[in-house]
Amino acid sequence: MKGNLLLLPASVWFALLLVIPLLIIVEYSLGKRGVIDPVHFTWSHLRFANYKDALDPDRLPIFVRSIEYAAISTFACVLLGFPLAYWIARFGGRFRNVYLVLVVIPFLTSYLIRIYAWQVILQDNGLLNRLSGDLGLGSHHVFLNHAFAVNLGLTYGFLPFMILPLYASIERMDVALVEASYDLGHGKISTFFRVILPTVSPGLVAGVLLVFIPAVGDFVTPSLLGGVRTQMIGSTIADQFGGSQNWPLGSAMSVLLMLFILAGVFVYLRRVGEEAL
Amino acid sequence: MSDPDRVSLAFIWDTASPHFSRRAFMKTMAFASAAGFVAACGGSSKGGTTSAGGSTTPPTFDPKPEAKTLNFYNWTDYIATDTIPNFQKDTGIKVTYDNYSSNDELFAKMRTGGSGFDIIVPTDATLVKMKHAGLVQPLDLSLIPNVKNLDPRFRTAAYDPGNQYSIPWQWGTTGIGFDKTKVGGAVTDWDAFNLPAVSGKSSYLDEARDAFAMALFALKKDPNTLDSGDLDAAEQYLIDLKKKIQKITSDYQDPLKSGQLVMAQAYSGDVFTIQADNAKIEYIIPKSGALSWVDSMAIPKGAAHPKNAEAFMNYILDPKVGAALTNFVNYGSPNKAAEPYINKDILSNPLIYPSPAELAKLPFQKDLGEDELAYSDRWDKVKTA
Numbered sequence: 001m002k003g004n005l006l007l008l009p010a011s012v013w014f015a016l017l018l019v020i021p022l023l024i025i026v027e028y029s030l031g032k033r034g035v036i037d038p039v040h041f042t043w044s045h046l047r048f049a050n051y052k053d054a055l056d057p058d059r060l061p062i063f064v065r066s067i068e069y070a071a072i073s074t075f076a077c078v079l080l081g082f083p084l085a086y087w088i089a090r091f092g093g094r095f096r097n098v099y100l101v102l103v104v105i106p107f108l109t110s111y112l113i114r115i116y117a118w119q120v121i122l123q124d125n126g127l128l129n130r131l132s133g134d135l136g137l138g139s140h141h142v143f144l145n146h147a148f149a150v151n152l153g154l155t156y157g158f159l160p161f162m163i164l165p166l167y168a169s170i171e172r173m174d175v176a177l178v179e180a181s182y183d184l185g186h187g188k189i190s191t192f193f194r195v196i197l198p199t200v201s202p203g204l205v206a207g208v209l210l211v212f213i214p215a216v217g218d219f220v221t222p223s224l225l226g227g228v229r230t231q232m233i234g235s236t237i238a239d240q241f242g243g244s245q246n247w248p249l250g251s252a253m254s255v256l257l258m259l260f261i262l263a264g265v266f267v268y269l270r271r272v273g274e275e276a277l
Numbered sequence: 278m279s280d281p282d283r284v285s286l287a288f289i290w291d292t293a294s295p296h297f298s299r300r301a302f303m304k305t306m307a308f309a310s311a312a313g314f315v316a317a318c319g320g321s322s323k324g325g326t327t328s329a330g331g332s333t334t335p336p337t338f339d340p341k342p343e344a345k346t347l348n349f350y351n352w353t354d355y356i357a358t359d360t361i362p363n364f365q366k367d368t369g370i371k372v373t374y375d376n377y378s379s380n381d382e383l384f385a386k387m388r389t390g391g392s393g394f395d396i397i398v399p400t401d402a403t404l405v406k407m408k409h410a411g412l413v414q415p416l417d418l419s420l421i422p423n424v425k426n427l428d429p430r431f432r433t434a435a436y437d438p439g440n441q442y443s444i445p446w447q448w449g450t451t452g453i454g455f456d457k458t459k460v461g462g463a464v465t466d467w468d469a470f471n472l473p474a475v476s477g478k479s480s481y482l483d484e485a486r487d488a489f490a491m492a493l494f495a496l497k498k499d500p501n502t503l504d505s506g507d508l509d510a511a512e513q514y515l516i517d518l519k520k521k522i523q524k525i526t527s528d529y530q531d532p533l534k535s536g537q538l539v540m541a542q543a544y545s546g547d548v549f550t551i552q553a554d555n556a557k558i559e560y561i562i563p564k565s566g567a568l569s570w571v572d573s574m575a576i577p578k579g580a581a582h583p584k585n586a587e588a589f590m591n592y593i594l595d596p597k598v599g600a601a602l603t604n605f606v607n608y609g610s611p612n613k614a615a616e617p618y619i620n621k622d623i624l625s626n627p628l629i630y631p632s633p634a635e636l637a638k639l640p641f642q643k644d645l646g647e648d649e650l651a652y653s654d655r656w657d658k659v660k661t662a
Binding site: 033034035036058059062119123124125142144145226227228231236239244 | 536656
């Protein structure tokens, strides 16, 4: 009983800042929109039509694009993050913590400022184009406000969330397993897929979830690095609370997105195995 | 620090000291001075010309006179250097001046309440929203006799007819900003977005009413229409135009300056500011018409010094004060009586002072109340397309 008291601060925190706001979103999603009062909610007139509107097939391309961008950036994070995490864990030596701090250091600067910095790097006469011009690769590439910039921004922004759990898993891995695999005649590739990957899968699963989930719903990155053809579902939801003046629809879309992601996570964990976490 | 002081300070940390009461007293003193220091910081952090007696709560009841202070919240770089000092000299009212840089920022601050400001300067569309949300209070025009100096256009404007809630500060238009060296053609009207050199290098505003006004002007329709046929045509216009632009954004200033965008639907004042850094950037008021915008002084509901605020509004409407303001910030003045004192190069600039014939094509955005949803819904379709 005494030990349960330890749960109190977190319970209060979650109740106030997670459960109650979630219930408010659900309430809003069943209300009627307005200009002067953004939401009119009455128990007698629950408007489930908001959910029907949220599933409007016109929005499907935006939704598919969000999944696509999130998948691309998650994959890129694995490709970039795995070797780095592996190197830090296995070969970082006594500087391991220094390297980890370096991974985390970007968080000391506001994400907005870092994304504005990317705008400067990626713009038509920006750093990247000048560099590519100096290398003789042409200086008139279009990066900013196109899909490339959004995927790059998402990958950049969420990479540390991939590296940290991967590092934790790899660091715990017994190196003797790898050596045993070599001794028993497995090559490098076979050892990677049959020994290393299964051993570090808890970190990989956690990393994939930590990158994919926020990437699907992100709206800052596509608004600042994207253009007319890179709208993501997060921006569409944000629009409902802005120019589209439809808080109930925005809330319904948020609820559906949440349910969809929860279902996706459930299926994913079933497939890769819950024990992996 | 003198010796006795050092001795008494030492007692604060000496719990075994017989001077207990004295120690407690010193602790209280230390706390009080710390509180005073914090209060002083809070006062001076407001920036600009800070009021002296910041910690006293001013009386808010009518019978008592208001404290001689005024908390003014205005856009950045939007005032003449002598506007506030002269007001302080004339009236003895101390002005605390603080700045914001977007209507959203202002609105958010007002919605959370308790900001302590007595005058704010929202743009017309935001003023309308604040009016509906009950965030601003009606003015006592009997305390603002200079309201007669206003251009009649600003006394009857659709966003606040009769100046019940607001006194205009400066005004401008929502037209086209562009880089004259890169557009590859003459820019005179909204169809300039079709210039081949501009393709994929332009933007329109991420504001439903502003974007629709552009489409409606281009289609020679009323920019405040509620006719669903006209609105559908405007929606289609924006969807088609979306294929030719780079971005829907209200954040076009830096991209226009750097060359990332060569053309943008833009607010006149922003473009004049960019022009100061990049002379290649120009602004035009499109031939078929454009919306006017106006930033207006208003009093937040529950403000502590409404009479001082009204005195300030009356002061701004003085012909010479209004002219000095416009001469400094280079926007249009709503103050008709100020015109004799305004610099000739401002008065003769048709982009700041359009001819009467052009003025007729520069209406204000109208408050449509709940009917605005007709725009919001179509805007959602444009953004989704």
